[in-house]
Amino acid sequence: MTQVVVGQILNGIILGSLYGIIALGVTMTFGITGIVNFALGQFMMIGAYATWYFTDLAMLPFPVAVVLAVVLAAVAGLIADQALFRFTRNNLVNGLLVSIGLISVMESGALLLFTTTPKNMDIVIAGSWSLGAITLPRMKVVAFLLLVAVIGLTWLGLSRAWLGRATRAYAQNPEAAMLMGVPTKLLQTGVVVYSCALAGFGGALYASLFSLEPSLGGLFILKGVEAAILAGVGNLLGALAGGVILGVTESVGSLYLPSAFRDAYGLVFLVAILLFRPAGLFGSQK
Amino acid sequence: MKSFFKGCVAGGLMAAAIPGFAFAQATVKLGQIEAQTGPNAIYGYMSSQGVPIAVDEINKSGGFKVGDTTYKFELIALDTRGDPKEATIQLKKLLEQDKARFVFGPFLSNVFVTIFPYAQQFNGKFLMMGGGTRIHDFVGKPGNDFVIRTWNWDAGPKGFGEKMVDYLIKTAHPKKVAMLFQNDSGGKVLGDIYEPIFKARGIETMTEYFEPGTKDFSPVLAKIGEFHPDYLFPGYSDAALYDIVRQSVEGNYSKKFFLVRGSTGPGLKNKDGLEDYIVYVPKDFEEAEKKEPKVKHFIDAYKAFYKRDFPYDQAPLCSSSCYDHVYMLVAAMQKAGTVEDVGKIRAALLSMTYQGMWKISFDDHAEQVFDFDIVHLKKGGAKEVVHVEP
Numbered sequence: 262m263t264q265v266v267v268g269q270i271l272n273g274i275i276l277g278s279l280y281g282i283i284a285l286g287v288t289m290t291f292g293i294t295g296i297v298n299f300a301l302g303q304f305m306m307i308g309a310y311a312t313w314y315f316t317d318l319a320m321l322p323f324p325v326a327v328v329l330a331v332v333l334a335a336v337a338g339l340i341a342d343q344a345l346f347r348f349t350r351n352n353l354v355n356g357l358l359v360s361i362g363l364i365s366v367m368e369s370g371a372l373l374l375f376t377t378t379p380k381n382m383d384i385v386i387a388g389s390w391s392l393g394a395i396t397l398p399r400m401k402v403v404a405f406l407l408l409v410a411v412i413g414l415t416w417l418g419l420s421r422a423w424l425g426r427a428t429r430a431y432a433q434n435p436e437a438a439m440l441m442g443v444p445t446k447l448l449q450t451g452v453v454v455y456s457c458a459l460a461g462f463g464g465a466l467y468a469s470l471f472s473l474e475p476s477l478g479g480l481f482i483l484k485g486v487e488a489a490i491l492a493g494v495g496n497l498l499g500a501l502a503g504g505v506i507l508g509v510t511e512s513v514g515s516l517y518l519p520s521a522f523r524d525a526y527g528l529v530f531l532v533a534i535l536l537f538r539p540a541g542l543f544g545s546q547k
Numbered sequence: 548m549k550s551f552f553k554g555c556v557a558g559g560l561m562a563a564a565i566p567g568f569a570f571a572q573a574t575v576k577l578g579q580i581e582a583q584t585g586p587n588a589i590y591g592y593m594s595s596q597g598v599p600i601a602v603d604e605i606n607k608s609g610g611f612k613v614g615d616t617t618y619k620f621e622l623i624a625l626d627t628r629g630d631p632k633e634a635t636i637q638l639k640k641l642l643e644q645d646k647a648r649f650v651f652g653p654f655l656s657n658v659f660v661t662i663f664p665y666a667q668q669f670n671g672k673f674l675m676m677g678g679g680t681r682i683h684d685f686v687g688k689p690g691n692d693f694v695i696r697t698w699n700w701d702a703g704p705k706g707f708g709e710k711m712v713d714y715l716i717k718t719a720h721p722k723k724v725a726m727l728f729q730n731d732s733g734g735k736v737l738g739d740i741y742e743p744i745f746k747a748r749g750i751e752t753m754t755e756y757f758e759p760g761t762k763d764f765s766p767v768l769a770k771i772g773e774f775h776p777d778y779l780f781p782g783y784s785d786a787a788l789y790d791i792v793r794q795s796v797e798g799n800y801s802k803k804f805f806l807v808r809g810s811t812g813p814g815l816k817n818k819d820g821l822e823d824y825i826v827y828v829p830k831d832f833e834e835a836e837k838k839e840p841k842v843k844h845f846i847d848a849y850k851a852f853y854k855r856d857f858p859y860d861q862a863p864l865c866s867s868s869c870y871d872h873v874y875m876l877v878a879a880m881q882k883a884g885t886v887e888d889v890g891k892i893r894a895a896l897l898s899m900t901y902q903g904m905w906k907i908s909f910d911d912h913a914e915q916v917f918d919f920d921i922v923h924l925k926k927g928g929a930k931e932v933v934h935v936e937p
């Protein structure tokens with residue numbers, strides 16, 4: 262049983278990194294534009310379907326399909342920002358309403374294009390690595406490494422590069438950042454587009470692991486928001502940690518408790534944490 | 548002559564003034580409540596695809612004659628999204644506003660259980676033809692004449708589930724079977740049906756349920772792996788089965804599968820990793836297309852109507868409240884000599900054996916009995932199809 266538990270901890274970490282990349286998008290968008298983009302799950306869906314399309318139908322190599330899927334999600338994000346989100350900056354309720362409307366539109370579009378028949382991408386990397394009773398599918402491990410790399414690079418970029426410092430400065434004090442010459446409109450658009458691209462990247466890797474349905478984004482945006490709140494909104498590396506904690510809680514919880522209520526275990530854990538740390542695990546408690 | 552002319556003019560003006568007046572008597576409204584979208588849409592999808600084709604064919608051929616009148620269908624297909632509340636509102640609209648006497652669906656048990664109390668108030672005034680598993684508990688009971696179940700029941704002498712388990716025992720001699728179903732009305736009823744069937748044959752079982760929408764099944768599969776089952780019996784829609792089969796094979800939890808809901812798709816996708824995949828399929832369309840003209844006609848009609856590829860993996864679900872059933876309804880109305888007396892139409896429907904894509908009849912409880920296939924996939928994708936006539 263110990264090996265089964267260890268196996269599920271590892272599985273939870275891997276799955277959690279997928280929650281983490283959505284959480285990263287949520288936390289970045291909220292920090293810079295003041296809205297929670299609930300449609301990020303649908304940008305993930307775009308990335309997932311695009312990867313499936315480019316790989317299985319257009320027969321392109323998987324890495325090329327991933328790049329194209331990310332570009333497509335980013336372009337969709339740019340269109341959404343210019344057509345909709347730029348009118349809702351720093352207005353939480355309007356942003357929420359727009360993003361909820363966008364969910365319906367994007368999901369209906371996917372239904373029209375792909376129907377409800379699940380799409381299952383051809384296996385990219387077959388086989389598993391085994392150590393005793395612990396078996397981890399190779400693709401899951403590769404996806405985890407890629408997700409951690411992207412989240413890490415995003416953190417590095419935001420903490421070292423000028424644009425990253427400008428972004429953080431804007432998040433802390435928009436007026437001061439503006440006075441210091443930070444191109445705020447461009448920055449806000451850039452962050453929305455980048456978070457959509459991140460979601461698209463998450464979707465591309467999701468497609469290599471799970472079957473696709475038009476409604477796939479709904480579950481992951483909820484997990485992403487949960488992970489962001491658990492970590493403390495605004496904390497970039499915390500978003501990854503929040504996702505991992507959520508993933509491990511669900512995986513290990515399902516072993517000892519009924520699997521039928523798996524999603525509840527993460528939520529119960531989140532509520533318990535918020536009772537003691539209202540700003541999240543890594544958020545400032547001031 | 549003068550008064551005749553006046554009468555004609557008055558009649559013409561009246562018909563022109565009231566839209567649809569001239570044709571109101573010649574239209575039969577056919578309602579449909581199925582999940583066309585949403586996570587469990589896989590079940591309603593094929594029904595919602597097949598019915599419009601039949602309606603289109605019938606209407607384009609000039610309609611159907613009952614007595615001296617020629618009728619056409621008006622289809623009102625509504626998307627429940629698998630949401631019982633939505634379905635209740637839609638059924639209310641169909642029965643009270645549209646005055647539909649024939650409703651196809653639902654295929655989802657949770658939807659049926661919710662709409663049942665409302666629908667029952669209209670007993671004797673309309674017919675509902677749905678495939679939902681839980682309909683079995685209500686069909687054929689006093690006060691429930693309105694409901695007809697359009698799917699084989701699993702248990703009993705003609706039950707397809709019993710025949711599936713017999714096939715499993717005959718070909719694989721399993722000692723332990725692990726069941727993994729969705730935690731909802733449909734999933735729970737599967738557990739209730741199959742635990743006794745396996746027990747009666749001396750097979751040890753373990754039953755686990757998963758949350759609807761689950762994508763990562765590793766934890767529950769790891770739990771099942773500790774039971775060391777000979778076969779994994781997962782359910783019940785492809786949306787979950789693709790992931791369960793793949794993750795079970797990749798994680799070495801189980802490589803042998805037994806299914807009574809779902810398609811061959813998940814097995815074919817993982818054909819190189821699995822060892823055995825035995826699945827109940829109402830019809831193996833790929834094989835049937837070569838041999839059965841009615842099946843070929845349907846496939847061609849589908850491609851022409853929707854201008855897209857035929858969904859071979861989903862098509863078997865058209866055995867419930869779908870294409871054939873529209874033609875059955877027409878035949879029943881013609882036999883009953885009425886499009887309004889639902890009691891007579893019901894009696895005609897239940898007494899007939901219809902040979903469409905399937906050979907369909909009904910048992911004493913107004914539950915459908917039809918022929919089906921057992922598809923047995925082996926490692927590498929080798930396929931054996933066994934046809935069963937209950």
